Amino acid sequence: SYELTQPSSVSVSPGQTARITCSGDVLAKKYARWFQQKPGQAPVLVIYKDSERPSGIPERFSGSSSGTTVTLTISGAQVEDEADYYCYSAADNIGVFGGGTKLTVL
């Protein structure tokens, strides 16, 4: 089995840049996705293939990858971006989520 490690929490003020990291050996050879989840709601895909943004996701969301770490960047974070964020990857036909990062914007 393998693991993806995220910080448990990140806090920024509105308008600042939020960066959430996700680390794991599998990320050196497999793409990552990022999901946003607000309380009581299903997750929403915000980044796939490390840095691709689905249609309808604001441009302030971006992703990058370097070695065994991927990073979700929210440029000019807004209050409505406050949520839990999860990275995800898969290898050997098994999927795994990171533990999740609670982003606070206030």
Place this chain on the structure above:
Amino acid sequence: EVQLVESGGGLVKPGGSLRLSCAASGFTFSNAWMSWVRQAPGKGLEWVGRIKSKTDGGTTDYAAPVKGRFTISRDDSKNTLYLQMNSLKTEDTAVYYCTTVVGDVWGKGTTVTVSS
């Protein structure tokens, strides 16, 4: 409208069984690889398993905690995904989501509670 709707959740005793369903609409279900993901109360997302499309073999893979107890299947004629859960444990208590493997479509989830 692209949609996934789960059903079948409920309260079950430890050792019991439950079958969840996920009705798909608005996309070509038969071509989609599908997954189940769960979330225990107050916890993070956990990948449960995945089934490929029949044209890609229809094979399944499972997370270690559920392997041998849970079975994912699909009925493309009904556009429906299933999760058969046997030998349920208290730690299986969670909201269960169905989703496309790509992750671009999720249902709202159905709640499974395993308790005596």
